Amino acid sequence: MTDPILIVGAGQAGIKAAETLRQKGYDGDLVLFGDEAFLPYQRPPLSKAYLKGEMDEERLFLRPEAYFETASVELRTRTSVASIDPAARSIALSNGTRMPYSSLLLATGTRARQIPLEGATLDGVFSLRTMADVAAIRETLAGAENVVILGGGYIGMEFAAVAAGLGKTVTVIEACHRVMERSVAPEISTYFQKLHRAHGVTLRLEQKVERLTGDTTVTGVALGDGSQIPADLVLLAVGAVPVTGLAENAGLAVGNGIAVDAYARTSAPGIYAAGDCTEFPSARYGRTIRLESVQNAIDQARIVAGSMLGETTAYDPVPWFWSDQYDAKLQIAGLSSGYDRTELEGDYDEGRFALKYFLGDRLLAVDTVNAPREHMMARKTLAQTGPDSNGTREAAA
Ligand SMILES: Cc1cc2nc3c(=O)[nH]c(=O)nc-3n(C[C@H](O)[C@H](O)[C@H](O)COP(=O)(O)OP(=O)(O)OC[C@H]3O[C@@H](n4cnc5c(N)ncnc54)[C@H](O)[C@@H]3O)c2cc1C
Structure with a gap:
């Protein structure tokens, strides 16, 4: 009997790869491991409709529970893959169980970037990446008056829009001289800055955060210019980093993400990677790139499923992305x-x-x-x- 295809990471890329394998006729065993407690879900609404309470959990899930049985995809939630042995073609779970694979897909995504900041572990300080994060944020947000967001990127600005819509006093602190600077032109930043200010959001640009203050719960943010901003809730929205530990420990090539070729193959035979965690060569841009987007997770997952089945279609997307604010x-x-x-x-x-x-x-x-x-x-x-x-x-x- 052939060993199963194993997929590590039950997110946007993992589920799309599993689905595509079945659509392309793979009829062997297929196991999807996810270390979260939920069915695979979409993340974009976590800082938009779902955060606002305008979308229920069922609509967040990428597939209904019944899908997994119908498609013969063994979904193992709350299960963390701890290591890979590329020579033996096997993985080990965190409980020590070993499992062999015929092919392995790493779709481990990104995690919220943590910064060395005094007070970052106080109660009332959050990141926003998972459904569990939203559950925790909601509880504090309901009773919060002053919301401070560190980082004026997409997630920070979307969160600001939701918090302002709930009537909170919102301040965004950004180190650069305009919001969303890394990815849009000044015209776009200016448009959104004006929009946020019109909704009462205070933007503190070119500001350095010294520390978060409070005893056990956050009460304020101290800035480099000496000013203090009161805070009942602080969101750390300072970017994300690819989850590459498994790949690194197994000796796979890793740069700004798990290094894959145009067919989503890693440096180890039989091991593939897709989604936010990968860095891939783009013929279109003449360099390697790493993207954090639904487009990339879905499209690269389709390519990787084909590659696992012997197809040779190269991945070279036109990236696209969206952000909803007000x-x-x-x-x-x-x-x-x-x-x-x-x-x-x-x-x-x-x-x-x-x-x-x-x-x-x-x-x-x-x-x-x-x-x-x-x-x-x-x-x-x-x-x-x-x-x-x-x-x-x-x-x-
Ligand atoms: C708040 C928010 C808003 C966003 N908004 C947009 C948007 O508007 N538009 C857009 O295009 N994109 C948006 N994105 C980005 C988009 O959600 C990601 O690009 C997409 O989810 C990437 O999919 P993925 O499968 O690569 O990773 P993920 O969806 O992160 O899934 C990876 C999964 O692997 C699990 N995992 C990791 N390691 C292990 C392990 N060892 N064992 C088991 N499981 C493991 C993780 O816990 C996670 O569940 C947003 C992201 C966030 C967080």
């Missing part, structure tokens, strides 16, 4: 790093526009606000543009 939907197609000019189309003041990023004559990326048609058109246009060999674009997460 009634503004930001959609991003392509990666804009390295652009030398932008062009605005539509009505900026009315909040319905597209911002195109160019390098010379070449269209690199398009950000749209409340313009879904233009976003879809941009994805089509970018897909028709050939691979980029100048390697000037950075990956945006």
